[in-house]
Amino acid sequence: MRVSAKAFAVSLVSTVIFAFGAAPAMAEAPVEDFSLAAVQPATTTVSQSLDTGDALAGAPIESVLSVDEVAHVPHHFDVDAAISLAESEVGTSRATGWNQPGECIMSAQRWIRAGGGNWGGGGDPVSNYDGATRVTLAQAEPGDVVQYEYVASPTSWVTGVHTVLITEVHDDGTFTIIESNNPGGSGLVSKDENWTPAPPAGFQAAVWRF
Incomplete structure (x- = not known):
């Protein structure tokens, strides 16, 4: 029996469609449907915006942390x-590394606690x-601690964070300071009699009084 070309084509297409329809479900890769997300109303309220614009750009840390503006706050230790x-x-030099006595902040703690x-x-x-009081640089006195802070994240220990102890205040606006671990890794205690804060870019000098 001869089968027309048209009938043959229809039969072939039907066979192919049936074969795909009868294939096991696992044969097809799963497809996630994100269509519901696409049709959410354009007016959906955003719960939180992380874009603060220029609200905090360049804002000094004083605007975030408490700063004592009193002209004189006493030290509560023997300076x-x-x-x-x-x-x-x-x-002299000491070992450096996390929590080691040669680190700058560990040395400053040792000196303050000695008093x-x-x-x-x-x-x-x-x-x-x-427990310390934050004062301005203009109010700094012997016995105060200067801490370099990373402005973008003051609570982070990043390269550039440093701690020094003020031992003298001079009329020309400079200080005598004693510091440890400068250069970094040396654990060396040194004295600078003509010092002014020079924090790296992105850092600022915070003055603390115990």
């Missing part, structure tokens, strides 16, 4: 004893000063 220990260590200072704050460059 002379703290400075005496720091002076005695100038030229009875209650330096027992947390583990970052801000919470470390719980």
Whole structure:
């Protein structure tokens, strides 16, 4: 029996359609349907915006952290004893690394505590000063601690964070300071008699008083 070309074509197409329809479901790769997301109303309220524009751009950390504007806030420790220990260590070196005595902040803590200072704050460059009073650089006095903070994330330990102890304030606006671990990794305690804060780009100098 001869089959017309048209009938043959119809039969062939039907066979192919049946074959695909009868294939096991697992034979087809799953497709996720995102159509519902596409038809959400354009007026859906955004719960939170992370775009602060220029609201905080370049804002000093003083606008975020509490700053004491009082002309004079007393120290609550023996400043002379703290400075005496720091002076005695100038030229010596200690081990560096996390929580090691040669690190800059660990040395500053050692000196302040030698004078009875209650330096027992947390583990970052801000919470470390719980219990201290933040003052302006113009109010800085011997016994104050200068902490370089990373403005974008003050609580982060990033390269550039540094701590020094002010031991003298000069009429020309400079300071004498004692610091440890400068250059980094040396653990060396050194003295600078003509110092002014020079934090790296993106950092600022915070002054704390215990």
